[in-house]
Amino acid sequence: MSAAEGLIFGLGVALQPTIMLYCLIGVVLGTLIGVLPGIGAMAAISLLLPITYYIPPEAALVMLAGVYYGSQYGGAVASILLRLPGTPQSVVTALDGYPMTQQGRAGVALFASMVSSFAGSILGIVVLVLLASWLSAVATSFGAADYAAMMVLGLVAASTIGAAAPAKALAMVVLGLILGCVGTDVNSGVQRLNFGSTQLMDGINLVALAMGLFGVAEVIGGIRGAERHGVPERVSFAQMMPGRDDARRMVGPTLRGTGVGSFFGALPGTGSTISSFLSYALERRIARRPERFGKGAIEGVAGPEAANNAAAITAFVPTLTLGIPGDPIMALMLGALVIHGVQPGPMMIEARPEMFWGLVVSFGIGNLLLLILNLPLIGIWVSILRIPFRWLYPAIIVFVCLGVYSVRGSTFDILAVAVIGAAGYALILASFSPALLLLGFVLGPLIETNLRRALLISRGDPMVFLERPIAAFFVCASVALLLLSAAQSFRRRGRRAA
Amino acid sequence: MTVSPFRSLMAVALVALSAGAAAAQDWPTGPVRVVVGFPAGSSPDTLARLITQPLTQRLGQPVIVDNKPGAGGAIGVQQMLVAGNDHTFGVTINGPLTTSQRMVDDLGYDTATDIAPVALIATSPLVLGVGAGMEVDDLAGFVELAKSRPGDLTYGSVGQGSGAHLTAELFSGATGIEMLHIPFTSYAEVTTSILGGEIDAGFMAHSAALPHVEAGTMKVLGITSAEPSALAPDLPVMAGQAGLPADFRAELWNAFIAPAGTDPAIIERLNTEINAILADPAVTAQLLAMGWQAQPGTPAELADRIAADTELWGAVIDRIEAQE
Numbered sequence: 163m164s165a166a167e168g169l170i171f172g173l174g175v176a177l178q179p180t181i182m183l184y185c186l187i188g189v190v191l192g193t194l195i196g197v198l199p200g201i202g203a204m205a206a207i208s209l210l211l212p213i214t215y216y217i218p219p220e221a222a223l224v225m226l227a228g229v230y231y232g233s234q235y236g237g238a239v240a241s242i243l244l245r246l247p248g249t250p251q252s253v254v255t256a257l258d259g260y261p262m263t264q265q266g267r268a269g270v271a272l273f274a275s276m277v278s279s280f281a282g283s284i285l286g287i288v289v290l291v292l293l294a295s296w297l298s299a300v301a302t303s304f305g306a307a308d309y310a311a312m313m314v315l316g317l318v319a320a321s322t323i324g325a326a327a328p329a330k331a332l333a334m335v336v337l338g339l340i341l342g343c344v345g346t347d348v349n350s351g352v353q354r355l356n357f358g359s360t361q362l363m364d365g366i367n368l369v370a371l372a373m374g375l376f377g378v379a380e381v382i383g384g385i386r387g388a389e390r391h392g393v394p395e396r397v398s399f400a401q402m403m404p405g406r407d408d409a410r411r412m413v414g415p416t417l418r419g420t421g422v423g424s425f426f427g428a429l430p431g432t433g434s435t436i437s438s439f440l441s442y443a444l445e446r447r448i449a450r451r452p453e454r455f456g457k458g459a460i461e462g463v464a465g466p467e468a469a470n471n472a473a474a475i476t477a478f479v480p481t482l483t484l485g486i487p488g489d490p491i492m493a494l495m496l497g498a499l500v501i502h503g504v505q506p507g508p509m510m511i512e513a514r515p516e517m518f519w520g521l522v523v524s525f526g527i528g529n530l531l532l533l534i535l536n537l538p539l540i541g542i543w544v545s546i547l548r549i550p551f552r553w554l555y556p557a558i559i560v561f562v563c564l565g566v567y568s569v570r571g572s573t574f575d576i577l578a579v580a581v582i583g584a585a586g587y588a589l590i591l592a593s594f595s596p597a598l599l600l601l602g603f604v605l606g607p608l609i610e611t612n613l614r615r616a617l618l619i620s621r622g623d624p625m626v627f628l629e630r631p632i633a634a635f636f637v638c639a640s641v642a643l644l645l646l647s648a649a650q651s652f653r654r655r656g657r658r659a660a
Numbered sequence: 661m662t663v664s665p666f667r668s669l670m671a672v673a674l675v676a677l678s679a680g681a682a683a684a685q686d687w688p689t690g691p692v693r694v695v696v697g698f699p700a701g702s703s704p705d706t707l708a709r710l711i712t713q714p715l716t717q718r719l720g721q722p723v724i725v726d727n728k729p730g731a732g733g734a735i736g737v738q739q740m741l742v743a744g745n746d747h748t749f750g751v752t753i754n755g756p757l758t759t760s761q762r763m764v765d766d767l768g769y770d771t772a773t774d775i776a777p778v779a780l781i782a783t784s785p786l787v788l789g790v791g792a793g794m795e796v797d798d799l800a801g802f803v804e805l806a807k808s809r810p811g812d813l814t815y816g817s818v819g820q821g822s823g824a825h826l827t828a829e830l831f832s833g834a835t836g837i838e839m840l841h842i843p844f845t846s847y848a849e850v851t852t853s854i855l856g857g858e859i860d861a862g863f864m865a866h867s868a869a870l871p872h873v874e875a876g877t878m879k880v881l882g883i884t885s886a887e888p889s890a891l892a893p894d895l896p897v898m899a900g901q902a903g904l905p906a907d908f909r910a911e912l913w914n915a916f917i918a919p920a921g922t923d924p925a926i927i928e929r930l931n932t933e934i935n936a937i938l939a940d941p942a943v944t945a946q947l948l949a950m951g952w953q954a955q956p957g958t959p960a961e962l963a964d965r966i967a968a969d970t971e972l973w974g975a976v977i978d979r980i981e982a983q984e
Contacts, residue, residue, distance in 0.1 A: 208700030212709065302856040348843050351763070351820025358766050360738065363731040430852055484855070485871050486848045493848070494701040500867075501706065503949055507871020570699060570729045611845070618842055619814060619858060 163515060165291050172519030176527055181221050181520065188225035189528045192232020193535065196248045197543075199240055199558060200373045200565015203233040203249070207494050219502035220517055224524040226495050231283060231474040231525070234434065235532050238275040238467055239543050243268055246377045246558060250368055251434045251470040253600055254442045256376065258455060258462030265458050268547065269402030272540045274460050275467045276533060278416040282423060282468030283529040286475030289424040291522060297428040297476065298483040304429060307616035307626045311636035313609045316436060318640045320443035320601050334594050338602020341366055348611045349618070361574040369569050370579045371603060373562045375596040378583025381555045383590060402540055404460065412464040415445050419468030427473030430480045430488035431608070434473035439601055441469035475525055482518055484508050687926050688721040688747060694916075695743075695750045697736020699729045703950060707914050708751035710946055711781060714937045725751075732822075734760045737775070737917075738768050744919035746926055749778065754913050755823065758969040762977050763821045771970070777962035778916040778927050779934040782952035785885035785911050786827050786863040787895065791854050792877050794861075799882045802861075803902040806837035814840045816850035816862040824850070824863045826976050827884060827910040831863075833979055835903050854878060865912075866892055867951030884910040890948060914952070915962055931959055 163171065175181060195206045206229050214222035237252035242259030255275060262271035289297075304312075321335055344355045345365030356362035404412065419441040426437035445465040446455045455462050480486045485507035487493035496506045504514060511518045546554070566575045589596050616633075620626035627633045694712055698704040705727060712723040728739040733756040740750035755763075757771045769775070788799070796802045806813050817825035820843055832839055842859050844850045850862045851869075855877050866889055872878035882898035883889055886909050899908040916934055918927055935956040937943055944954040 211701050302852055305853070305856060305858045346819070348819060348845055351843075353765065360731045360735060360764060360766065360768070363734075363764070364729075430848060480852075484852075486852055488848070490699075493846075497701050497703070497706060500950055501946070505867070505871055505949075508875035508877060509871060571727050572730070572735075615842060615844075618840070 163519075168515065168519040169291065169523060171515060172521075172523035175220060175516045175520030176224070176523035180218075181224055181524065182527065184217065184221040184225040185228050185524050185528045186531055188228020189232035189532050190535065192229040192234075193236040193532065193539075195229070196233035196236020196252075197239045198236075198561050198565060199246050199248050199377050200369055200562050201248075201568055202369065202565070203230045204491050204494070205565070205568035206233070207491060211494065211498055214498050215501055219499060219504050220520050222498050222502065223495060223517060223521055224528075226498060227478070227521060227524070228528045230491060230495075231471065231528065232532055234467075234471045234474050235276065235279050235536055237470075238279070238463075239272065242271045242275060242463070243543060243546055244554075244558070245380045247372060250372045250600070250604075251438050252467075253372055253376065253435075253597055254438045254466045255463055257442065257597060258457070258459045261456065261458035262460070262463070263547070267458065268544050269540055270404050270408060270460070271463050272543060273402045273537070274404055274408065274412055274463050276536045276540070278412060278419065278464040278468040279471040280529055280533045281416050282420045282471035283475055283532075284526065285417075285420040285468075286424050286427070286472035287522065287525050287529075289420075289472070290476055290479060290525075294479050294483055297425075297479045301429055301480050302484070304632065305616065305630060306612045306619060307630050308632040308636070309429075309432075310609055310612035310616055311627055311633040311640070313436075313605050313612065315636045315640045315643070316440050316443075317601070317605050317609065318643050319447065320439050321598065330594050331598055334589075334596070334598035335602040338599040338604075339606035341371070341599070342603045342606035343610075348607075349614045361572065365607075366603075367566065367569055367572070367575045367578065368604070370566045370575045371582055372600060373566055374579040374582025375586035375589070375600065377558060377562045378579060379586030379590055379596070381558055382583060382587040384551055384555055402544075408460050411460050415441070415461040415465035416468040418444060419465035420472040422465075423469035423472030424476045426469075427476035427488075428479040430486055433477065433489050434470040435604055437473040438466035438470040439604075441465040478521070481506070482510065482521070485510060685925075687923070687929070688719050690747055691721055692719060692723045693726050693743065693748045694723060695726050695728050695736045695740040695748065697729060697731075697733030697739075697750070697752055697756060698727065700725075700727050702729075704733070704751065704753050704914055706950065707781060707947065707952060710943055711751070711916070711934060711937055714940070714943070715933060718933045718936070731764060732756065732760065734764055734767060740917070741769055741774055741919050744921070746922055748919070749930070750917045751781070751914060752917060754915070754966075754969060755821075757915070757917070757966050759821060759826070759973045759977065761970075762974065771966060774920050775966075776918040776920045776922050776927055777959045777966060778918050779931045779959065780955045780957045780962045780965060781914045781916055781934065781938070782947050782954050783885070783911040783913040784865055784952050785883045785889060786824065787866040787869050787880040787883050787892075788831070788861060788898070789851075789854060789864055789869045789872070789878050789880050790861045791857055792879055793857060794879065796881070797879075798901075799896070799898060799904075800902040802881050803835045803837055806835075806839060811838045811840060813837075813861060814842050814859040816842050816844050816853055816859045818847055818850065819843050819845060821977070823910075823912045826973050827863045828861075829980055830908075830910055830972070830976050831898075831904070833976065834905060834908060851878075863910075865951045866895070867949075884908070885953075889953070891951065913955070913965070915965075927959055 195201045207226050233249055237249035238255045240246040240248045241252040241256040243263055245256045245260040247253045247256055259271045321331060344362055346353050346363050353363060422441045423437040426432045442462055445461045446452050477488050480488050481492045487496050499506050563576050566579050586596055616626055627637050696705050696708045708725055712725055716723045728736045733752050736750055737752055737756045740748055760767055796805055815828050847864055847868055853859045854862055869880050870892060873880055880895060883895050884898055888897055898904055900906045938954045938956045947954050
């Protein structure tokens with residue numbers, strides 16, 4: 163079936179009233195759980211799973227997928243308004259989205275995030291339709307050495323995110339890498355830094371870390387009397403429309419973010435968190451005035467939001483073309499299919515075309531619904547800022563606890579979020595960038611396991627990183643980037659001296 | 661693990677309450693909790709829910725699955741033991757009952773003295789999968805290839821001490837071959853790596869491997885169960901082939917367990933109900949679709965299985981540790 167035939171066939175499936183209804187339910191739920199801090203798509207989908215046993219498999223998949231990509235829209239809301247990322251993917255959105263709120267531009271930031279999310283998703287769908295087979299071939303040809311080299315490039319590229327002093331930035335990345343080591347070492351099975359606790363055997367919970375560093379730390383800061391800046395009484399539609407200057411600044415980042423997101427989303431195990439970090443780093447790198455970032459640059463909202471939404475779409479590439487889930491949420495969705503007697507695998511597109519093409523078309527419909535749903539909601543979201551602290555903050559803490567508990571039903575994780583929150587507040591006071599800590603935490607274990615795996619397979623020969631073309635490309639790019647940064651800082655120092 | 665004084669008091673009170681003979685007849689007097697050491701939607705969780713749904717009707721009280729994932733399922737067993745009061749049970753895979761003792765420091769429980777077996781639910785064999793490009797067609801050919809290049813072939817598993825790792829080591833030991841172990845964190849990664857030709861082989865669930873066999877991108881050389889699987893009747897069993905002993909068997913399983921000290925009448929009742937549920941063709945068909953073979957049996961048979969597997973895998977772990 164050609165792409166055009168497939169899409170027409172898919173329209174016939176996705177436009178059925180029941181499928182449309184489940185799509186709507188999925189995206190509405192996705193938006194809501196995305197807005198609530200800590201409660202991610204994972205928890206929502208596992209709760210919905212038993213219900214899907216009673217509806218047709220196409221409808222079930224369309225609904226669960228709607229929750230998945232819908233949560234990417236909602237995640238940005240609390241990030242921008244309260245510096246409280248609803249999902250780990252939207253941590254970077256807070257870096258410039260929250261300063262925009264402090265400048266009274268919350269409406270513009272939300273509008274930018276919604277529009278770039280939509281654009282990222284739609285372009286992601288185009289990539290999925292046209293390049294699915296190519297991307298799945300790329301995904302299987304990526305070996306451990308390639309992953310390790312790619313993640314190193316990511317770490318090098320992103321390590322300037324926080325705009326803080328280089329030494330402070332380095333300290334945060336290293337602390338993140340150390341925290342990432344906690345738990346069972348994949349290669350040796352040895353338990354590291356868990357102090358004998360079985361609760362820490364699987365490592366520190368990413369959601370607990372993100373919620374502690376951002377949500378709880380922010381609330382503690384609020385108690386200390388952080389004043390609120392420029393909250394508008396009511397946001398009119400005109401006020402949230404980006405001006406011509408803003409709109410012009412959004413186009414490039416949205417397109418580049420889509421590119422970054424589409425690529426990383428399709429690689430199993432890397433996912434949308436990394437793509438949003440990398441998109442932010444990319445924008446900051448190529449910006450003519452990088453010092454604007456972290457102070458309310460609209461590019462820093464548009465790029466990462468386009469990236470994480472595009473990644474949420476192309477994450478379906480390995481899942482649908484190979485039957486290999488790229489992340490635990492995808493594994494859940496495949497599990498739902500198995501219950502219905504649909505065996506996911508490389509033959510699924512041919513054997514069950516209604517699943518693949520119906521789902522692809524439902525992505526388009528779902529994203530359109532999300533845009534229509536979310537634009538009018540912006541005014542309501544902004545009005546959250548008018549809720550007095552004494553109501554808002556306790557509510558946030560309750561939602562954070564619920565969200566963290568929902569990940570693995572662990573009261574230990576709730577204690578962890580309290581401790582991390584206190585530490586996160588100390589970091590804010592000392593003007594460290596917790597976003598970099600999170601980046602080190604996410605990338606560190608990926609780099610380590612892939613590096614060691616690559617060396618294990620090559621029997622300890624480090625040339626594997628230069629012999630494999632993909633790995634060699636990333637290694638060279640990393641070195642080039644380091645040299646470029648060094649040259650830039652030398653030039654700057656020279657100028658200052660003169 | 662700390663138990664609050666209030667909880668211990670509650671537990672003592674409940675044990676006292678359930679001591680009377682009348683208690684077992686009235687049981688269950690409230691909701692029944694089944695702790696699963698894996699996240700919602702995972703394979704052990706789905707399997708547990710297939711059992712707990714009909715169990716709710718049969719017991720006349722809600723049977724609630726409580727997911728407490730972590731430490732390869734060991735946290736689920738720990739949490740079940742904390743609550744232990746004739747209304748809390750567990751569904752677990754084999755690892756936490758047979759090998760966790762060797763893998764986890766301070767596990768906090770001893771299977772032999774703290775766990776009362778209730779019923780085996782289902783078993784899942786593993787298959788040996790290799791890339792489609794490997795020039796072997798059967799197990800004997802694979803063993804021959806491995807012997808001609810000692811230590812050269814690589815295999816993937818889902819981590820140190822995982823079922824896939826231990827099975828591969830059992831297989832290597834029994835056939836006298838030497839392969840290099842490459843640990844991954846998920847079967848998805850192992851499969852991708854085999855498809856991409858980065859590693860040579862891996863033991864995995866047959867339901868996961870078969871779609872790739874159908875697509876011509878993977879070959880499976882044999883299955884680790886004593887009988888061929890209904891999902892792939894043509895796939896030969898490994899036992900007795902290529903130098904393997906006739907009783908060679910390596911299976912993952914899921915079982916229903918209770919804390920030691922649970923009223924034997926309650927265990928008997930649960931065992932009867934679970935076996936009745938496993939006799940339902942709709943349930944066995946759903947289990948099979950997920951790659952699980954229903955295995956009705958008595959609590960004593962489960963106890964034997966735990967003991968036999970603890971010994972089998974303990975010997976394999978001894979061998980791995982001796983090599984290191």
